[in-house]
Amino acid sequence: xxxxxxxxxxxxxxxxxxxxxxxxxxxxxxxxxxxxxxxxxxxxxxxxxxxxxxxxxxxxxxxxxxxxxxxxxxxxxxxxxxxxxxxxxxxxxxxxxxxxxxxxxxxxxxxxxxxxxxxxxxxxxxxxxxxxxxxxxxxxxxxxxxxxxxxxxxxxxxxxxxxxxxxxxxxxxxxxxxxxxxxxxxxxxxxxxxxxxxxxxxxxxxxxxxxxxxxxxxxxxxxxxxxxxxxxxxxxxxxxxxxxxxxxxxxxxxxxxxxxxxxxxxxxxxxxxxxx
Ligand SMILES: O=C(O)C(=O)C[C@H](O)C(=O)CO
Ligand SMILES: [Zn+2]
Numbered sequence: 001x002x003x004x005x006x007x008x009x010x011x012x013x014x015x016x017x018x019x020x021x022x023x024x025x026x027x028x029x030x031x032x033x034x035x036x037x038x039x040x041x042x043x044x045x046x047x048x049x050x051x052x053x054x055x056x057x058x059x060x061x062x063x064x065x066x067x068x069x070x071x072x073x074x075x076x077x078x079x080x081x082x083x084x085x086x087x088x089x090x091x092x093x094x095x096x097x098x099x100x101x102x103x104x105x106x107x108x109x110x111x112x113x114x115x116x117x118x119x120x121x122x123x124x125x126x127x128x129x130x131x132x133x134x135x136x137x138x139x140x141x142x143x144x145x146x147x148x149x150x151x152x153x154x155x156x157x158x159x160x161x162x163x164x165x166x167x168x169x170x171x172x173x174x175x176x177x178x179x180x181x182x183x184x185x186x187x188x189x190x191x192x193x194x195x196x197x198x199x200x201x202x203x204x205x206x207x208x209x210x211x212x213x214x215x216x217x218x219x220x221x222x223x224x225x226x227x228x229x230x231x232x233x234x235x236x237x238x239x240x241x242x243x244x245x246x247x248x249x250x251x252x253x254x255x256x257x258x259x260x261x262x263x264x265x266x267x268x269x270x271x272x273x274x275x276x
């Protein structure tokens with residue numbers, strides 16, 4: 001499991017392109033037949049990708065976590081960003097179509113991930129955070145969530161946001177998770193931008209063509225930097241950092257947060273005048 005330390009904004013200001021990528025960018029999450037995990041000290045979240053091919057893969061505790069099983073002291077939100085598959089939680093199986101979401105609460109022991117077809121494997125994206133009490137395991141199908149329309153084509157940010165794990169949706173201790181889809185011709189997400197000192201966030205960009213690129217913005221509002229990202233890469237946003245971006249085409253992204261509260265609208269909006 002790769003470990004990422006928290007960074008101070010004064011330090012982040014001095015980062016080269018390589019430093020920024022090393023600290024915040026998460027590449028190669030979906031490796032066929034493997035489970036990839038990154039532990040970030042931001043909220044002690046674990047970000048991961050599980051890509052089963054012929055064999056099922058299980059998500060287990062490890063030495064770095066000092067946990068007998070993965071959810072001994074944690075909860076997890078999972079989206080399938082690949083072909084059809086399933087997740088078995090202590091013997092109960094949940095079918096996971098593309099973009100379906102599953103929340104699994106504290107204390108569940110056996111987590112098994114499978115693909116329906118090795119030719120088009122499921123790709124399970126996970127975001128896990130420490131938990132203090134058990135909430136029920138819940139599945140939500142992408143097709144059952146209508147979502148809310150945000151932005152406009154005129155400002156190149158027409159998009160639909162679907163909140164899955166949040167205050168009024170699937171209950172959790174601290175994980176808040178959802179998916180935003182940009183319409184054809186729209187490229188900007190989360191603009192006007194924001195920070196939220198009470199929570200840190202991770203974005204996973206998906207549905208980008210091989211040659212498309214995302215220019216993800218981060219940093220303090222007056223010290224912005226960018227990271228050039230490809231399809232199926234994730235980026236860690238510390239609580240003091242803006243997080244928004246524009247790509248060379250439309251795309252989808254999964255946002256995941258944890259921290260002091262689960263109030264989606266608790267954001268510190270940044271005005272255009274503040275940005276540097
Ligand atoms: O399109 C958007 O705007 C978003 O999806 C914003 C994220 O949900 C976010 O950053 C929440 O804090
Ligand atoms: Zn945010």
